[in-house]
Amino acid sequence: MAPQNNDKCGSPVTPSASEGRRCKRNFFTHLSMDEGSVRDRAQLLGQTKDGTDDTDDHNPSQSNFLLHFIKSSGPPQIIALCLIIALALGSTIGVVPAVVEDRYARLHHGYSGEPCLELAKEDRPHECLLGNEDAQNSAALASFVSNTLTFATSSLMGSISDEKGRRGIMLLGIGLSLMAPLNLVLLQLFESMDPSFYYASHALYGIVSWMAIALSALSDVMPPKWRAPSFGLVIAGFSMGFALSPILAVFLSHLGVSVFALSILIAGFVFACVSLPETLSPEASEKSRLKRLAERPTMETRMEVVQYNLLRPMKELLILNRNKLFRLLSALAFFSSVVSSADQTLFLYYVEENFGFGDKDIAILFLIIGIMGMFVQTVLLKPLNSLIGERRVIIVAFLVGTLHNYLYGVAKKKSTIFISATIASLTGMSFPTISAIKANNVDELEQGRIQGALYALSSLASAVGPMMLRYVYHQTKDGGGFGKGTMFIFGAGLYLVAAVCAWLLPEEQANSNLKRDAKKRSSLVDFDEGYFDYGAIQDEA
Numbered sequence: 300m301a302p303q304n305n306d307k308c309g310s311p312v313t314p315s316a317s318e319g320r321r322c323k324r325n326f327f328t329h330l331s332m333d334e335g336s337v338r339d340r341a342q343l344l345g346q347t348k349d350g351t352d353d354t355d356d357h358n359p360s361q362s363n364f365l366l367h368f369i370k371s372s373g374p375p376q377i378i379a380l381c382l383i384i385a386l387a388l389g390s391t392i393g394v395v396p397a398v399v400e401d402r403y404a405r406l407h408h409g410y411s412g413e414p415c416l417e418l419a420k421e422d423r424p425h426e427c428l429l430g431n432e433d434a435q436n437s438a439a440l441a442s443f444v445s446n447t448l449t450f451a452t453s454s455l456m457g458s459i460s461d462e463k464g465r466r467g468i469m470l471l472g473i474g475l476s477l478m479a480p481l482n483l484v485l486l487q488l489f490e491s492m493d494p495s496f497y498y499a500s501h502a503l504y505g506i507v508s509w510m511a512i513a514l515s516a517l518s519d520v521m522p523p524k525w526r527a528p529s530f531g532l533v534i535a536g537f538s539m540g541f542a543l544s545p546i547l548a549v550f551l552s553h554l555g556v557s558v559f560a561l562s563i564l565i566a567g568f569v570f571a572c573v574s575l576p577e578t579l580s581p582e583a584s585e586k587s588r589l590k591r592l593a594e595r596p597t598m599e600t601r602m603e604v605v606q607y608n609l610l611r612p613m614k615e616l617l618i619l620n621r622n623k624l625f626r627l628l629s630a631l632a633f634f635s636s637v638v639s640s641a642d643q644t645l646f647l648y649y650v651e652e653n654f655g656f657g658d659k660d661i662a663i664l665f666l667i668i669g670i671m672g673m674f675v676q677t678v679l680l681k682p683l684n685s686l687i688g689e690r691r692v693i694i695v696a697f698l699v700g701t702l703h704n705y706l707y708g709v710a711k712k713k714s715t716i717f718i719s720a721t722i723a724s725l726t727g728m729s730f731p732t733i734s735a736i737k738a739n740n741v742d743e744l745e746q747g748r749i750q751g752a753l754y755a756l757s758s759l760a761s762a763v764g765p766m767m768l769r770y771v772y773h774q775t776k777d778g779g780g781f782g783k784g785t786m787f788i789f790g791a792g793l794y795l796v797a798a799v800c801a802w803l804l805p806e807e808q809a810n811s812n813l814k815r816d817a818k819k820r821s822s823l824v825d826f827d828e829g830y831f832d833y834g835a836i837q838d839e840a
Contacts, residue, residue, distance in 0.1 A: 364525050364681070371520045373578040374529065377513050378536045380575070383567035384476065385540020387560040389669075391483060392541070393661035394553045396434060396647050398487060399494045403437075404430030406493065420655035428652070434494070435648045439765035441498035442644045445505030449758035453508040454615035457515060457751020462587040465516040465747070466577045472509030473568050479504060480561040487554045511747075511754035518738040518746040519578035524811050526738050527689060528681040530731030535676035538727075542669015546662045618752050624740060624808045631800035632733060632753055633760040635697060638704060638790035639726070640761030641768040645786070646707070653783060654713050664720055671724035680728050688810035689732045690801065696729035697798035704791035708784035726794075736809050 368374050397416040404410035408426040412418075415427035460468050478500035486492050514530060521529045547556050598604050619629045650656040656664070684692055699722055706719035734750065741749045768786040775785035 364528060367525065368521070368529060368532065372576045373516050373520055374532075376571075376575050377516060378532055380473070380567055380571055381513075381533050381536030382540045383563055383570070384473070385537040386544045387476075387480060387540075387564040387567070389541035389544030389665060390547045390556050390560045391480065392544075392647065392665070393658055394556050395483065395497075396431075396651055397658075398483070398553055399434040399437070399497070400427065400430045400648075400651075402430070402486065402492075402494050403433040406491075407433055416651065416657065431648060431652050435645060435769065437494060437498050438644050438648065439769050441502045442640060442765045443762045444502035446640070446758040446760075446762035448502070448505035449508050450755045450762065452506055453511055453755035453758060454618075454748065454752040456507060457511055457747035457749070457754070458591075458615050459747070460512050460515055460579070460751075461745065461747035462584055462591060464577050464579045464584060465512050465519070466575055468507060469509055469512050469516070469575065470568075470571055472504075472507035472512065473564075473571050475504050475507055476509070477561070477564050477568065480557060480564055484554070484557045484561055487557060505758065508751065508754050508758065511750045514734050514738070515747040515750045516578040518750070519580075519583075523735075523739045527684050527692075527732050527735035527811070530734045531676035531680040531728070534727055534731055535673045538669045538672025538676060538724075540669070541665050542673065544665070546666065615748060616752050616755060618741070618745070618749055619756060624736075624805055627800050627804050628733060628736060628753065629756050631693070631697070631797040631804075632757050634793045634797040634800065635700065635729060636757040636760035637764035637767060638700065638793050640764040641786070641790060642704070642707075644765040645768060645772075649707075649783070650716055654710075654716060656713075660713065664717065667717060668720050668724060671721055672727055675724045675727060676731070680731065683728070684732065688806065689736055690804045690806050690809040692732050693729050693801040693804070693809075694798055696726050696732070697794050697801055699723070700726040700729075700794035701791045701798065704787045704794060708781055708787035708791065710784065735811070736804075739811050740808055 397414070401410075401415045404415055404426045408429045410424065410426035410430065412424065415423055415430060418424075418427070456468055479497060482497040482500045486494060486497055510533075513533065517529050517533070518526060547559060551559065596607065598607060619625050647656070647661065650660075650664075654660075680692070683695075687695075703719045703723040703726065706715055710716050710719065733753070737749045737753055738746055768790060771786040771789045772783065775781070776783045781788055
């Protein structure tokens, strides 16, 4: 038998295939390491085990998805942790403004009367209003520091998790989340304690982006067509926690709620240490390590080693410049995160100061947000994603974000705030959908890197968002523009810019329910001509 000629890619040369062929070195995950590699990789590519394409099935059974999710090792534990963390953070979300505003009024402005939020809005002295201003400024600054830290470390942490595993970094992130509730308890036990300690510990939480690593862990075990609804279940876990937790403030004292939050976070950390599995296989970890070593430049001096390690976080972000899809995803993630972070940081202070929201109002508000969030993520997202595709889901989410922020800005009574908060839950469809598009368009060995890089960019936006909207607030609070609500109308404009970026997304890459060839479904996307990617290994035939 005559020897068979092979090309540089190692494949038999045929007249139809050899012409103009360009090869890439493919990196497969641990799914390609065992005896079922053909079947497993075919499933990731959207093919059946006999090699035929099954991507025409745009509406996989909801029960099949839930069964796969529940039986997988890792996703159920992650959802449980999301619920625990949301219960802890959500239960104190109305406590923090009340405690901190009153403390600043006493420490900085000489107030000595009844607790500020126990007084009716019209009866609150000027010192309480000044304390609220201080609290908003501190919250915005803490958010800036926290998100700046996340920006600096998130892409690197994601890349490290691709090599070292997800579990350890997730445990570190959950451990850091204990510091802020601990300082909130101490703040109420010691009357002379400055709230700066609470905000400093809250800022340090940004060192490790627990959520980005959790999404990477889900990507390890969930096929591409189910990633968006899987990420949606993570948001649903948070929504359930936030729906239930503010009610505690109605029945417990502020100190009691704070102690409860700290206790369940400690219990969640113990639960994670005992039951959270490692989703990254040893084979995938080793491949990631070899891939990084192959990309690492030759370093002969200690200074070159130091320089490499200092620049590595920035180099990890270069994945965001890989192609048009990633650049557009980066832009829409930036603009939307500017607004969403400002809403999360400043909204409660705004409604407490301008609409007289108390513990009961906040409990009702978050019950509505939580229930609607669970409905959107568990019932609406998956069929809507199958019906219109990820790209249009993001457009709808950002248009709704434009509407609800505009309503926040022009609201004159509480009912408008409640209506706006109800429809705002639809905006939450954007986060899991964007995360799924990212995961579906990179190699399986880059899941941590891409989640970390885009999370880092979102954190940069989250750092400047509250500061930006606070600036707009200070320029308009005395009658300029639409008054104090102008900052939310400005945010509505940014959501509109994000919607335009979403409209420009390449539909064939953004929508997982479109029929693709194997190369696209294997997440090896094309690079723009002339682009150099730190971390990409390519061979030219």
